[in-house]
Amino acid sequence: MSFLNHNRGKRDPFSLNDGDRRQTSAEIVTEARRSLRTLRTQRPFTPREEHRQLFGETSSRPRDGRPPSAFSLHARNFEAPDSRPSSGTRLSPLDHKPRLPVAPDGSFWEGGAALPKPPSEGPDLRRTAGGAGSKHHRTKSLPRLPPVSQHTEEEAERGRGNAAGSDDTDDSVFWNSEILPVLQELETATAPGRAATEEVVEHLCEAGTRLHDALKQKGMLGRRCKKRSSLLRVLFRLIDLGSDQLNLTLAKLILALSVSGNNLLNICKLVFKISRSASNDVLFQNNSIIDSLLSLLQTGDLSTCCEAVLYCVGSLKLLSGNSALSRLLLAKDLIRILLQLSQRLLQGHTTDTTPDLAYQKTLWPDTAYQKPSAPDTANQKVHRQSQEATTGHILVQLTATLRNMADLSDSRPAFLSNRAFLSLCAVLDHHRDDPDICINVARIFSKLSSYTECCHALAETPSCYRLFLYLLVKYNRKQDLVVRLLFSLGNLTAKNSEARERLFEEEGGIAVLLKLFQTYQGTEPVPDGPTALHKPPPPPNPDREDVLVKLIRVLANVSIHPTAGTALAANAICVQLLLGVLEVRSVEESEELVVNAAATINNLSFYQGESSVVRARHIHVSQLMLKLLLSTSMEGMLEATRVFGNLSQIKEVRHFIMQRKVHQFVMSLLDSKNPDVCFSACGVLINLSVETDNRAVLKEEGVIQKLTDCLRDFGPVDWQLAGLVCQTLWNCTEDGLQQHTHDLLTILNLYLDQDAALPWVSDGDGDDVAEFRRACWELEFLPVAQKLRNRIQSQVTSPEPIGEAS
Structure with a gap:
C-alpha cells in the first residue's frame, strides 16, 4: 500500500489502503513494518547427554538389539593369525589334481612317512570381538615370546625362501639395530611382578612412539613389515597393563x-572405551590417534569392517562434545570426511522402497539405484538385514557427531562447501523409519538454519519440504522431532520468499500443519460444520506449548506470501485454531504462544478479500484484541494494536474502538517512547480520523499535542514514523487547527530543511543505512510534511513570523 498519492485532493484524508502507484523500496519497508511480519523464536533446547555411550537414554533402539557401549578388552581378545605377513604373491591354480598313494589299509602315505594329524584341542583363533564370543570356546592368552635373538630372526627369514637379496640384508640390519632393542624394552615391561607406574607408562609411550617413527621412516608400516607377527604379539600383551595413555x-x-x-x-x-571418560580428552589432544581414526573412515572397506567403523565414529562423537577437541576435529576436515562416509554408506544401502532418485543423480551421477533383480535367499536376507542395521547404527553416530560440530560457528563454511544439506536430506530420505537418525538430522537443521547462508542452502535443497512434511505426519507424536522440524521450517519461511511458496504449494502441506495444530491444541473439527470446533481447546499443556509456538510461527511466515496468505485468511479451521489460542490462553502464562497467535491474526487481517474469515469475524477478533491490549505484555499490546490498525479500515470496528474507549488507550501509546509502538498506534489513529465525529473526539482528548510530541521525539531518527505522524496530523487537522500551531510549524520547518534534517544520520551507520534514511526522508516524510505545513499556514489567521525552509 502507498501512503503518498501526489494526485490526491488537498482535503482528502489518508487511510491505510490509499493509492495504487508503484511503491518505492522505502515504502515497501514501511508496509512490511506496518502489517506483515515474520516471527522469531528461540531454538529448541538440546540437553547434553550425561553419560558417554553409543546410544543415549532416549534412543528408540532396544537395548538387546544394539551394539554395547561397555565391555572388557584384554590381550587374549586379539588374534595372532592377523599378525602373519602376507607373501604378496598369488599362487597359480594347478592344472591337475595330485593323487597321493594309498596304503593297503586305505590310508594315504607318501614314502612311508606318517601324515600329520590335526591337534585335538587348541585355541579358537576365529573368535569374534572381545567379550562377545562363545562362552564355551574362550581364546587363550597369547603366549610369552621367547627372547628375540638376531640368529632366530635371520633363520626365520631365510626359511621363508625370500630371494630379495641385499634388500633382505638391509632390512635385517635395520630390524636388529633399530627395532629389536625397542621390542625388548617393551617386552621387559610385561615381566611378572612389574608394576605399571607412571614412570613406566611414560617410558613405554615414548618407546612406542620411537617404534612407530622408525617403522614409518623405513617404510615398514602397513603389511609390508615382514616381522609383524613378533611385533603385534608384543603390542597386544601390553594392553593388559591397563593404561589408557599407553x-x-x-x-x-x-x-x-x-x-x-x-x-x-x-x-x-579400545579407543571408544578410552573416549568414554571425559578425563581422557586431554590424551586425545596430545596424541595423533585422531588422524588414524579419520584415515580408517576414509579408506576402510565398509563391507568387512562396518562394526569397527561404528566404534570409530562413536569415539569421534564423544570427543566432538568437547569444545577444544571439536575445533581440532574441524581443522582436520572431519565434516567433509563424515559426509563422504555417509554417501558411501548410502551407496551400499538397499531398501524395500526405492529412495528419492533426485538425490542419487545429484550425489552420485555415475551410479543409479537398482532394486535386486531376484528375491534374496534366507541367508542373503539375514546378511542384508544385518548390514542395514549396522549401517543405521553408524549413521546414528555420524549424524550425532555432525550435530555436535554444528554448534561451532566456524563450522558453517564446511557444511556449505561440502553440500551437507543435500547429503543429510538423502540420509533422512533413506532412513526415514529410523527415529534416532531423524532426530539427529533435525537437530543439525535446527541449528544451522538459524544462520542466513545455511538457511538459503537448505531452502534450495530439493524435496526438503516434502521430507519435513512426511516426517511431521509419521512422527506427529514425537515432540522432540516435531518441534525441531517446525523450527527449521519457520527459519526457512522467515528468510526466504521462495520457501513460503514451496511449502504452501507442497501437496497437502497446509493440511498437515493444521492437523498437527489440532493434535497439539487438543481439538478436532466438527464433522458437519467446517467453521466450528467440536470442543473448546483444553487447558495449557507446557509439554505441547513449544510445538504450538513453532507451528504458529510457520503459519505466520507462510502467510506473508500473497497467495498463501489469502488462502489461510479464508481457511475457517486455521482462523478458528488461532482464535482458540487467544480464547483460552492468557498472556501472563503463555506469552510467546499468545503473541505469536495474535501476530498471525495480524498478518491474515492484512488480506481484505470477501473470503477472509478474519474480516468476517472482525467483531470477535476485536474483542480478543481488546483483551490483549489491556494485558501486562508490551509485545501483546503491540500485536493487538497492529491488528486494530488493519481492522480499523472496517466501519464497524472503528465504531467498536470508539465505543469501548480503545482509542484512549491507543493515544496513550504515543507516550511510550517506543517507535514501533508509536508507529502501530498511528496506524489505528489514521483510520479513526477519517470520520468527522471521530476527529472531533480525538482532538478534544489531546491527540494533536501527542502527535506533535511524537514528531519532535522521533523525526530525526525515524523518518518513516515521522511521515506517518504527519499523515495522521493531516487527517486530524481536516477541520482546522486552533492550538499548537506554532510548535508544529516550528518542527516542520526544521525537519523540511534538508541541511538541518539529514545531518541527524549517524556517521557510523554506513553508506547503505545513510542512503536508506535519505530515501525515507525524501519519499516518506517530505511530500506529506510540505502539504501539512502549507495547510497549517493557510489556516493561521494571525501567523507569527516563521522562517521558510530553503
Missing part, C-alpha cells in the same frame, strides 16, 4: 600396521 599409543601403532578383522574391531573398541 593404550592410545599402542592403538595408533597397531592401526598403522593395518590390522584387520577382529583385531581392527577390538582396537576401535
Whole structure:
C-alpha cells in the first residue's frame, strides 16, 4: 500500500489502503513494518547427554538389539593369525589334481612317512570381538615370546625362501639395530611382578612412539613389515597393563600396521572405551590417534569392517562434545570426511522402497539405484538385514557427531562447501523409519538454519519440504522431532520468499500443519460444520506449548506470501485454531504462544478479500484484541494494536474502538517512547480520523499535542514514523487547527530543511543505512510534511513570523 498519492485532493484524508502507484523500496519497508511480519523464536533446547555411550537414554533402539557401549578388552581378545605377513604373491591354480598313494589299509602315505594329524584341542583363533564370543570356546592368552635373538630372526627369514637379496640384508640390519632393542624394552615391561607406574607408562609411550617413527621412516608400516607377527604379539600383551595413555599409543601403532578383522574391531573398541571418560580428552589432544581414526573412515572397506567403523565414529562423537577437541576435529576436515562416509554408506544401502532418485543423480551421477533383480535367499536376507542395521547404527553416530560440530560457528563454511544439506536430506530420505537418525538430522537443521547462508542452502535443497512434511505426519507424536522440524521450517519461511511458496504449494502441506495444530491444541473439527470446533481447546499443556509456538510461527511466515496468505485468511479451521489460542490462553502464562497467535491474526487481517474469515469475524477478533491490549505484555499490546490498525479500515470496528474507549488507550501509546509502538498506534489513529465525529473526539482528548510530541521525539531518527505522524496530523487537522500551531510549524520547518534534517544520520551507520534514511526522508516524510505545513499556514489567521525552509 502507498501512503503518498501526489494526485490526491488537498482535503482528502489518508487511510491505510490509499493509492495504487508503484511503491518505492522505502515504502515497501514501511508496509512490511506496518502489517506483515515474520516471527522469531528461540531454538529448541538440546540437553547434553550425561553419560558417554553409543546410544543415549532416549534412543528408540532396544537395548538387546544394539551394539554395547561397555565391555572388557584384554590381550587374549586379539588374534595372532592377523599378525602373519602376507607373501604378496598369488599362487597359480594347478592344472591337475595330485593323487597321493594309498596304503593297503586305505590310508594315504607318501614314502612311508606318517601324515600329520590335526591337534585335538587348541585355541579358537576365529573368535569374534572381545567379550562377545562363545562362552564355551574362550581364546587363550597369547603366549610369552621367547627372547628375540638376531640368529632366530635371520633363520626365520631365510626359511621363508625370500630371494630379495641385499634388500633382505638391509632390512635385517635395520630390524636388529633399530627395532629389536625397542621390542625388548617393551617386552621387559610385561615381566611378572612389574608394576605399571607412571614412570613406566611414560617410558613405554615414548618407546612406542620411537617404534612407530622408525617403522614409518623405513617404510615398514602397513603389511609390508615382514616381522609383524613378533611385533603385534608384543603390542597386544601390553594392553593388559591397563593404561589408557599407553593404550592410545599402542592403538595408533597397531592401526598403522593395518590390522584387520577382529583385531581392527577390538582396537576401535579400545579407543571408544578410552573416549568414554571425559578425563581422557586431554590424551586425545596430545596424541595423533585422531588422524588414524579419520584415515580408517576414509579408506576402510565398509563391507568387512562396518562394526569397527561404528566404534570409530562413536569415539569421534564423544570427543566432538568437547569444545577444544571439536575445533581440532574441524581443522582436520572431519565434516567433509563424515559426509563422504555417509554417501558411501548410502551407496551400499538397499531398501524395500526405492529412495528419492533426485538425490542419487545429484550425489552420485555415475551410479543409479537398482532394486535386486531376484528375491534374496534366507541367508542373503539375514546378511542384508544385518548390514542395514549396522549401517543405521553408524549413521546414528555420524549424524550425532555432525550435530555436535554444528554448534561451532566456524563450522558453517564446511557444511556449505561440502553440500551437507543435500547429503543429510538423502540420509533422512533413506532412513526415514529410523527415529534416532531423524532426530539427529533435525537437530543439525535446527541449528544451522538459524544462520542466513545455511538457511538459503537448505531452502534450495530439493524435496526438503516434502521430507519435513512426511516426517511431521509419521512422527506427529514425537515432540522432540516435531518441534525441531517446525523450527527449521519457520527459519526457512522467515528468510526466504521462495520457501513460503514451496511449502504452501507442497501437496497437502497446509493440511498437515493444521492437523498437527489440532493434535497439539487438543481439538478436532466438527464433522458437519467446517467453521466450528467440536470442543473448546483444553487447558495449557507446557509439554505441547513449544510445538504450538513453532507451528504458529510457520503459519505466520507462510502467510506473508500473497497467495498463501489469502488462502489461510479464508481457511475457517486455521482462523478458528488461532482464535482458540487467544480464547483460552492468557498472556501472563503463555506469552510467546499468545503473541505469536495474535501476530498471525495480524498478518491474515492484512488480506481484505470477501473470503477472509478474519474480516468476517472482525467483531470477535476485536474483542480478543481488546483483551490483549489491556494485558501486562508490551509485545501483546503491540500485536493487538497492529491488528486494530488493519481492522480499523472496517466501519464497524472503528465504531467498536470508539465505543469501548480503545482509542484512549491507543493515544496513550504515543507516550511510550517506543517507535514501533508509536508507529502501530498511528496506524489505528489514521483510520479513526477519517470520520468527522471521530476527529472531533480525538482532538478534544489531546491527540494533536501527542502527535506533535511524537514528531519532535522521533523525526530525526525515524523518518518513516515521522511521515506517518504527519499523515495522521493531516487527517486530524481536516477541520482546522486552533492550538499548537506554532510548535508544529516550528518542527516542520526544521525537519523540511534538508541541511538541518539529514545531518541527524549517524556517521557510523554506513553508506547503505545513510542512503536508506535519505530515501525515507525524501519519499516518506517530505511530500506529506510540505502539504501539512502549507495547510497549517493557510489556516493561521494571525501567523507569527516563521522562517521558510530553503
